[in-house]
Amino acid sequence: MASRNRRFKTAIYEQFARIGKAISNPSRLELLDLLCQGPRTVEALAKEAGLGLANTSQHLKALREARLLEAEKAGLYVTYRLADEQVCQFYRSLRSLAEARLAEVGEITRRFLEARQGLVPVDREQLLAKVRDGAVTVLDVRPPEEYAAGHLPGALSVPLKELERRLAELPHDREIVAYCRGPYCVLAVEAVEMLRGRGYVAFRLEDGVADWQARGLPVVAGEVH
Amino acid sequence: MASRNRRFKTAIYEQFARIGKAISNPSRLELLDLLCQGPRTVEALAKEAGLGLANTSQHLKALREARLLEAEKAGLYVTYRLADEQVCQFYRSLRSLAEARLAEVGEITRRFLEARQGLVPVDREQLLAKVRDGAVTVLDVRPPEEYAAGHLPGALSVPLKELERRLAELPHDREIVAYCRGPYCVLAVEAVEMLRGRGYVAFRLEDGVADWQARGLPVVAGEVH
């Protein structure tokens, strides 16, 4: 009887550990983070995460076997996506636990930003208020597919790669707020550095779309206008 | 420049993976679950989880290195506890993701309860309403230390081991609701089986104290009255 209880518990915790194992590897976490932005093909994920193709495929398989992802084949391409919105929520709760408990996370981030001539974070609430009021030009510097999958209302899609040659579109007399995938994505950091170099008053919003949404704020989907 | 970005991302995801690795093992998850009920010594944890002492100590060390636990030495005993309330929340969100995504969890639970002559779950809301209204006798069948660390208001502490010889304390003319550590703890299952065998009308509340608390409902701490 006691041993039947033990078998039950062991079986249950083994199931829970399937999810734990899935998120126990840095590369898989990066893939999960990317997929929180929207669906992607294997190649796109591999390139973005700096991994080999075979390796990426195997990590995606592991995530799919933990039921965190779903895959869909269309022609030559296999598109992976989160199996459920709850997966992104869970990833965000892991991230926030790591931020709260692991001093190293803050330390690494601080050092990285310092090395980039003091891109000090601005008061978040104040920035968010400006964004909400439309008092600033909001730039989504992610690739266009991610913008299409969901973006902040009123945000302009200017992927980092195009920013330099599309500077003319940006008014010089308004502050600019750039955002990307979240606090550990560097696209907005680079955008702000570049804009400041050109004389703009530019800030970085640390939140990504998923964070914005998690705060219960509106998110718009659709192509570039 | 691009390689500095890569190093930053790698370093960050490695940190996140520390937490993932900590929860990637069934035994560590069971220990975490137990510690959600309150602080424990190494021996108590080893015994409850059915692990060797050296093994338990090493798992606890791993959890502590991921900053999920804290340890305090008092005399001969080392008491481990959650480093933060957020750790329990995170564990609960892992559990709920596993329940939502892994059909096996429901399947294993269903089979286990079926084998125990159909301890079918009762409508949860209805049960919770009765508990809140005090229309039933509520039994906390966990060990007394866990009751002391926090219990449902109005609950009687009757550890499973004492239940048989303390039956006289239970009114025959009222329904009884027993709870323990949560949906995958078997103490309440055994209590209800026993009570039904003695002619009581008894039900099992799947929620544990942490779940109750997570619903924003009151929890009381303190010794047995």
Place this chain on the structure above:
DNA sequence: TCAGTACTTTAAAATCTACTGAAGTACTGA
């Protein structure tokens, strides 16, 4: 039908993990 593309699978090496028993440490009470 055939070359080319996107992806998956296999195989093998290097590295990590989990568990056990034995030894070691730190504290208590006699």
Place this chain on the structure above:
DNA sequence: TCAGTACTTCAGTAGATTTTAAAGTACTGA
């Protein structure tokens, strides 16, 4: 001071994981 207790650390082994290159599969368009 000494035996005993609670816990940690060490060493060794069995097994799992991660990564790479190479082979295999499934689809497209010519």
